[in-house]
Amino acid sequence: MKKLFIFALMIIAISTYAQKNLPYKNPKLAVQKRVADLLKRMTLEEKIDLLGGTGFATKPNERLGIPELRMTDGPVGARWEPSTAFPAGIAMAATWNTKQIEEVGEGIGREVLGKGRHVILGPCVNIARLPLGGRDFESYGEDPYLAGKMAVNYIDGVQKEGVAATVKHYAANNQEYERGTVNVIVSERALNEIYFPAFKAAVTEADVLCVMSAYNKVNGTYCSENDYLLVDKLKKDWGFKGLVMSDWGAVHSSIPTAKSGLDLEMPKGEFLNQKTLLDAVKNGTVPLATINDKVKRILTVIFKLGLFDKETKENQALVNSQENRNIAYQTALESIVLLKNDQNILPINKSKIKSVAVIGPNAAFARTGGGGSAYVTPINPVSALQGLENKLGGKLKINYAVGMKLESDADPVDSKYLFTDESLAKQGLKGEYFNNPNLEGAPVVTRIDTSINFKWDDGSPAEGINEDNFSARWTGVIQAPVTGAYLLSITSDDGSRLYINDQLLLDNWGPHAMTPASTRYRLVAGKTYKIKIEYNEYSGAAGMILGWNLPGHDLTQEAVDAAKNSDIVLFFGGTSNDIESEGIDRPDLYLPGDQDDLIQKIAEANPNIVVVLQNGAPVVMNRWIDKVKGVVEAWFPGVEGGNAIADVLLGNYNPSGKLPVTFPKQWEDCSAFKTYKMEDEVTRYDDGIFVGYRHFDKNKIEPLFPFGFGLSYTTFEYSNIKVADKGKDNFEVTFDIKNSGSLAGTDVAELYVGQVNPKVERAVKELKGFSRVELKPGETSHVKLELKKDDFAYYDESTHKWKVDAGQYEVMIGTSAVDIKLKQNISVK
Numbered sequence: 001m002k003k004l005f006i007f008a009l010m011i012i013a014i015s016t017y018a019q020k021n022l023p024y025k026n027p028k029l030a031v032q033k034r035v036a037d038l039l040k041r042m043t044l045e046e047k048i049d050l051l052g053g054t055g056f057a058t059k060p061n062e063r064l065g066i067p068e069l070r071m072t073d074g075p076v077g078a079r080w081e082p083s084t085a086f087p088a089g090i091a092m093a094a095t096w097n098t099k100q101i102e103e104v105g106e107g108i109g110r111e112v113l114g115k116g117r118h119v120i121l122g123p124c125v126n127i128a129r130l131p132l133g134g135r136d137f138e139s140y141g142e143d144p145y146l147a148g149k150m151a152v153n154y155i156d157g158v159q160k161e162g163v164a165a166t167v168k169h170y171a172a173n174n175q176e177y178e179r180g181t182v183n184v185i186v187s188e189r190a191l192n193e194i195y196f197p198a199f200k201a202a203v204t205e206a207d208v209l210c211v212m213s214a215y216n217k218v219n220g221t222y223c224s225e226n227d228y229l230l231v232d233k234l235k236k237d238w239g240f241k242g243l244v245m246s247d248w249g250a251v252h253s254s255i256p257t258a259k260s261g262l263d264l265e266m267p268k269g270e271f272l273n274q275k276t277l278l279d280a281v282k283n284g285t286v287p288l289a290t291i292n293d294k295v296k297r298i299l300t301v302i303f304k305l306g307l308f309d310k311e312t313k314e315n316q317a318l319v320n321s322q323e324n325r326n327i328a329y330q331t332a333l334e335s336i337v338l339l340k341n342d343q344n345i346l347p348i349n350k351s352k353i354k355s356v357a358v359i360g361p362n363a364a365f366a367r368t369g370g371g372g373s374a375y376v377t378p379i380n381p382v383s384a385l386q387g388l389e390n391k392l393g394g395k396l397k398i399n400y401a402v403g404m405k406l407e408s409d410a411d412p413v414d415s416k417y418l419f420t421d422e423s424l425a426k427q428g429l430k431g432e433y434f435n436n437p438n439l440e441g442a443p444v445v446t447r448i449d450t451s452i453n454f455k456w457d458d459g460s461p462a463e464g465i466n467e468d469n470f471s472a473r474w475t476g477v478i479q480a481p482v483t484g485a486y487l488l489s490i491t492s493d494d495g496s497r498l499y500i501n502d503q504l505l506l507d508n509w510g511p512h513a514m515t516p517a518s519t520r521y522r523l524v525a526g527k528t529y530k531i532k533i534e535y536n537e538y539s540g541a542a543g544m545i546l547g548w549n550l551p552g553h554d555l556t557q558e559a560v561d562a563a564k565n566s567d568i569v570l571f572f573g574g575t576s577n578d579i580e581s582e583g584i585d586r587p588d589l590y591l592p593g594d595q596d597d598l599i600q601k602i603a604e605a606n607p608n609i610v611v612v613l614q615n616g617a618p619v620v621m622n623r624w625i626d627k628v629k630g631v632v633e634a635w636f637p638g639v640e641g642g643n644a645i646a647d648v649l650l651g652n653y654n655p656s657g658k659l660p661v662t663f664p665k666q667w668e669d670c671s672a673f674k675t676y677k678m679e680d681e682v683t684r685y686d687d688g689i690f691v692g693y694r695h696f697d698k699n700k701i702e703p704l705f706p707f708g709f710g711l712s713y714t715t716f717e718y719s720n721i722k723v724a725d726k727g728k729d730n731f732e733v734t735f736d737i738k739n740s741g742s743l744a745g746t747d748v749a750e751l752y753v754g755q756v757n758p759k760v761e762r763a764v765k766e767l768k769g770f771s772r773v774e775l776k777p778g779e780t781s782h783v784k785l786e787l788k789k790d791d792f793a794y795y796d797e798s799t800h801k802w803k804v805d806a807g808q809y810e811v812m813i814g815t816s817a818v819d820i821k822l823k824q825n826i827s828v829k
Contacts, residue, residue, distance in 0.1 A: 052269015075122020077376035078111040085378035091335035091635035093140035093660035105157020114318030125198035134176035137370035137616020141660025142692030148201035155206035167202040168212035186685035230261025332637040332644035337657035338711040347651025357566035372582020387642030403559035407516035408578035410547030415450035429476040452546035471536040480523035484551025489518035513583025574615035656746035663705040671695035693817040697764035708816035714741030718821035729789040739775035756808035
């Protein structure tokens with residue numbers, strides 16, 4: 001008996017040793033060998049299980065010890081709980097500084113690790129075709145070359161830290177309106193020349209580990225089951241070896257998706273699961289080899305990140321570190337674009353000015369980023385007003401006035417004004433919650449909510465309530481503290497409706513991101529009014545806020561008075577994360593609310609006015625641009641934005657940012673104007689390759705501010721261009737830049753190429769290189785840039801290949817797409 005017992009122990013020990021020393025568990029083996037060994041040990045059921053997520057992770061496998069791959073939203077910070085909010089993607093692009101963006105990637109990578117996650121869902125590289133686009137702020141602008149350079153360096157930085165980057169949203173996801181169903185009709189040439197290059201660069205130059213497919217259709221087929229996108233281009237042509245995941249809820253079929261190039265359905269395997277796929281694989285409808293390839297890709301990423309070999313632990317010391325805040329600050333500094341500076345009103349001359357009026361809805365509010373899945377809850381963000389106070393140290397008198405509030409900035413209605421019924425015995429509103437989005441049936445939860453000020457994000461409002469597909473109704477009475485016209489608002493993600501005395505005042509219904517709606521309504525002090533709020537949520541983030549602005553203050557007059565009593569006016573305007581956000585496009589290009597009118601009134605009171613914009617996409621300025629002396633584009637500048645803005649305004653830093661998008665004079669001038677919202681669930685890219693400055697060049701339309709534009713507090717001179725033929729149609733472009741002003745500064749030299757008398761229709765010019773040059777006063781730098789044969793190519797739809805036509809080409813060096821300083825023609829064979 002004793003011998004049998006010892007023998008059994010030996011068998012167990014041998015088995016345990018063998019399990020621990022299986023090839024896939026050996027960190028000394030190559031990733032490919034480990035993946036191959038693990039793949040052959042998995043059952044078909046286990047393989048299919050791995051194709052669907054669990055919310056923000058892949059499914060772990062206990063039997064084989066396969067760890068979960070944990071994700072967090074990006075692309076401007078680790079969104080899993082509060083983090084460092086880095087400047088928006090459009091601000092990163094405005095730096096034209098690839099090294100700085102690599103540092104941003106490193107910082108984000110560290111914070112992802114600090115949160116115990118493995119994958120950042122960024123960068124976003126969709127081209128800003130539509131200036132109204134709700135997610136333009138996430139991306140790198142209108143030019144595919146610039147977007148590609150930003151993406152490559154961001155990815156290099158992230159993955160250097162042992163975190164997987166996810167380039168998204170592939171492809172042609174350029175509007176939020178009908179994004180889940182819209183069919184993008186676009187030419188093969190436009191896809192390859194405009195909408196693919198940044199994705200291709202992410203794969204072929206940065207070896208990105210993950211790609212996210214988009215919500216929309218491209219030429220009739222949803223992106224998540226589109227063979228041309230996922231198989232022909234991504235996996236075959238570009239040689240992508242990582243995993244392709246869907247955007248959240250972007251899968252619409254089982255068999256077509258399984259047979260195509262998508263590897264992982266997120267957030268869950270609604271279409272890719274054992275019930276839908278097991279029989280299809282067994283009977284050969286879906287090849288087993290296709291399933292194996294998907295699993296192989298998921299496992300490859302897990303192995304490359306070392307998750308089999310180390311335990312993932314949170315490390316809060318990596319989150320919001322001083323190092324990361326410094327990176328955010330420097331990026332914000334370099335992103336700020338000086339658009340207008342009449343009479344050198346900037347930088348502020350502290351020796352001549354004794355007082356400054358700080359006015360506007362974005363002055364005291366830190367507008368760190370846009371909304372939706374890209375919004376990072378910042379830690380101790382710095383507003384512009386705080387930044388000025390920090391930098392001035394009391395040396396100038398600051399006269400602050402808000403002037404106006406954006407709809408989404410209405411104050412949440414305090415519980416002392418809300419009651420469950422006319423007796424006013426109990427504060428708050430009666431809340432009824434339903435596990436469906438239509439307020440149907442009996443409520444699952446009934447409770448008293450003291451105020452309606454909820455941001456549930458991806459969570460549930462209460463135990464027993466769904467995280468998605470739920471609804472709520474709040475009823476009771478509201479009592480006004482003073483008599484007057486109140487601005488009542490509801491801000492919700494998804495839909496909401498507001499009733500007062502059974503009258504529907506606001507209808508904000510339907511699926512959308514956190515979106516405000518408001519109206520003026522007269523309330524009498526002490527009187528009670530019946531109130532009812534209805535809310536529903538379909539998927540993704542959730543939130544609901546009931547707000548109001550009390551009457552009594554003439555905010556406009558307060559702003560005008562502040563302007564009159566100050567030497568200079570700084571107006572901080574723009575948008576917010578509720579106005580530029582995932583899920584919605586802007587209705588127009590004007591500043592929201594009454595900002596345009598307010599700027600004009602302030603300018604009449606004091607002509608020494610500078611408008612500082614905080615936003616993520618172009619705005620039109622025709623109503624006031626001629627009435628102000630200065631305009632500064634500060635974008636959504638991240639957590640340290642206020643300090644960066646103050647340093648630029650006060651001359652502590654010489655602005656060097658350049659526009660990564662064209663600012664039009666009017667929406668009608670843009671390439672997408674004639675096709676946007678013209679057909680239900682269809683958008684035709686009739687502009688082809690002529691997007692952004694390519695469109696303005698072709699049609700000889702003068703922009704308000706061109707692509708690549710940005711002023712400085714100093715001046716620069718360009719000279720001595722030479723283009724040397726290095727053989728095989730490779731060229732070296734050299735020229736000199738001199739700082740001809742009195743201050744140290746940085747300029748961005750932009751290299752464009754255009755073909756002379758092309759055989760096919762081509763852009764007048766295309767960006768093919770750039771260089772940031774820092775110079776002291778009087779200093780000259782000799783700049784070298786390279787052109788390769790591919791830089792002269794266009795995509796030939798007849799052969800489905802890139803082609804270079806022999807002939808004359810013009811090489812141009814400029815400081816914007818319209819300000820060309822140097823030119824030279826060359827011959828390409």
